[in-house]
Amino acid sequence: MSQAAAGAQAGAVAALELRGLQKSYVRGKPVLHAIDLSIAGTGLTAIIGPSGTGKSTLIRCVNRLVEPSGGQVLLDGEDLTALRGRSLRLARRRIGMVFQEYNLVERLTVIENLLCGRLGHVGALRAWLRRFPQVDVDRAFELLDAVGLADFAKTRADALSGGQRQRVGIARALMQEPRLLLADEPTSSLDPKTSVEVMELMRGLCAQRGIPVIVNMHDVELARRFASRIIGMSGGRVVFDGPATALTDDHLKQIYGGEGWLA
């Protein structure tokens, strides 16, 4: 881990590389125009941009929840766009994902939701009988401690608040021991205070584990505060890419258009 982190800091290893990634839902109307990106092996990258500009599509193209129309997605050098069936499933195990609406299985307990993150590794019958390996169960409890929900292990997910659910969502994604974490608007359904707590938690846990994070965000201030790198998108193209400190009001105008909204 420390080696990977060191390598990433040197900028030598790219965890994820997008090459000419394209997507159009309707023929001739591309949502993503040939995106080229390289994500380092550590740090939090925020993607900002107006609604409907393809942020969500971009992030879903990485783990192929959305099928790209063209280009390549390289995870540790392996092209994910070429994968089918089982090999795609095995690749997805290496990518964790956190959702805006949490997407927990509401009628299962918190601990069961965490163990859902291991379903790619455990056979269906063992999962059905709740015979998860003790290693997984131990890790689940560790993660629950880490996200501060140790007392909620056997609570049903539908009894949790929004912030608590998103913590479970993060813990579930980390159960996969992913090589990369994707987060699609993870704070958009949360209040400002909880948003900061959730972002803090996500950045902290992933930094500890040396997992690079890509986050779609609405909130520019939150992105500035937590991201080491910001990617601004507009009209399906990358229009800004640089460290958070380099993001100026001019850039924001370019990303969101207009200026009346800038205080």
Add this chain to the structure above:
Amino acid sequence: MRGSHAVAELHDTALPGSGIRREWQRFTPGQRLARFAVYFFVVAAFVLSLGTVEVIPEFLWDAPAQMQDLLVRMWPPDYAHYPASVHDALVETLHIATLGTVLAVVLAVPLGLLAAHNVTPSHTVNTLAKLALVTSRSVNSLVWALLFIAVFGPGALAGTLAIAFRSIGFVGKLLGEALEEAQPGPIEALKASGTPWPSLLVFGYWPQVKPAFWALVLLRWDINVRESAVLGLVGAGGIGVALNTAMNLFQWDRVAVVLLAIFVVVIVAEVVVTWVRGRIL
């Protein structure tokens, strides 16, 4: 629907006759016409049926007297007949209903999974599965019973299979609909973590459809208790056989006991279902 209704009204009063832009309004005069067509059709069907059906009205006037005669013959019920030959038939009926329901569920679950378009993303497979379910439902359980009697001979086996095959369509259709109503979010999350499809069913879909599943199984069992009581009339086992025998021999006091037994069992089944549903849902 409420919203569009309000818009409809507004639009109707404000711009009469300019219905080209809104699709629903274009049909409004047509809908009126269709409504009158239905009224006309219903009345015509009723009058036509009333005119041509072969009913001897005198029989209807005679009915109260006949009914009274029937009740007198039935009273008092021959309770001694119950332990002698009704009890075992009643238990057999319950076994037919229960085993038939279990078998139906076992067969209906795969069909329900194949019929739900979000579980099985193939239009062809969905349609085929739905066709199988429709076939199961459109054949009456008595006809299923006759078919299985022709194959397996008279008895409880034919009855159980008849109940099962009639129920597959019911359970499969409702299960498929429950699956299609499952929230896509958690499913997407599990897919994103590389979950294979059997685990997706177990952890993604099953928790979401579980309450609906048990509710519809209970409902079907309740229906099956009633249905299995008549299968014996065509020889497919259960209490219907006792009913048929007593009727053919004009032993109306025994018929009364059989009907009473069915009545009690149906009521008890309904109470049990209500109680269990209250506990598990």
Add this chain to the structure above:
Amino acid sequence: MSEAVRGSPRRAFEPDWLARIGWLAALLYVVYAASLLDFTWARFVTGLEQAARFFDRMFPPDFSRWEAVLKGLKESLEIAVLASVGGIVLSLPIGFLAARNLMPAWVNWPARALIAACRTFHPVIVAIIFVKAVGFGALAGILALVIASVGFIAKLFAEAIEEISLKQVEAVRATGASFMNVIVFGVLPQVAARFIGFSTYQFDSNVRNSTMVGIVGAGGIGAPLFVAFQRFDYDVVCAILIAIVAVVFLCEILSNQVKRVFGDAMRDAREPRGG
């Protein structure tokens, strides 16, 4: 709590003994009941052989007696139509009387008991009783299906009324409207669409059952079907079944159309009172 269990391996799931016992009991029951009803593999195998012969004799279907089939189907449809109309007409008042939010207990209890009584017996058993009361023929079938229709439509109608918003009823009542006006303006508009839904559903159900009551002599296609079965004329059986399925399908399409027309038309019906 988390401190207390730390150290020893933590368990994610308490073993669910109740569920395990439940599944085991279910399994044991299936084995027991199957052996009780004498389900054996041998019977199954001989059955399969029999099935092959059976299907062989079913095809090709024999439509040579199509006139009798048509006559039976016509009678079945007549039974279904008359029973549906009768059932619907009776269900309206009975359903109202059984609604607990509109009627005092001394009215709704007898009405609910009547509905429960109508629901208890399968239509075919009710048909038996009516065959004894009014003789063989379509009348017994009609009466049996009227009972079944009341049991279904009135029950669901009463439940639909019990779910209505009482605010609208109060609003109408507040204008000093008479009881009938409260029903017509406050209650009916809220439940009319569902009533039509239940009625069309029951019509479908009546069509299916009207093809069966003939088995006990209550008219319709059921009698020729049963006779053909008893005579082992399986090609005739096949022809009749095809005809029945076709009619059932047609009626289902028809009632879906009716449901669609009225589902949308409910809007129109409310319109004059809407403003």
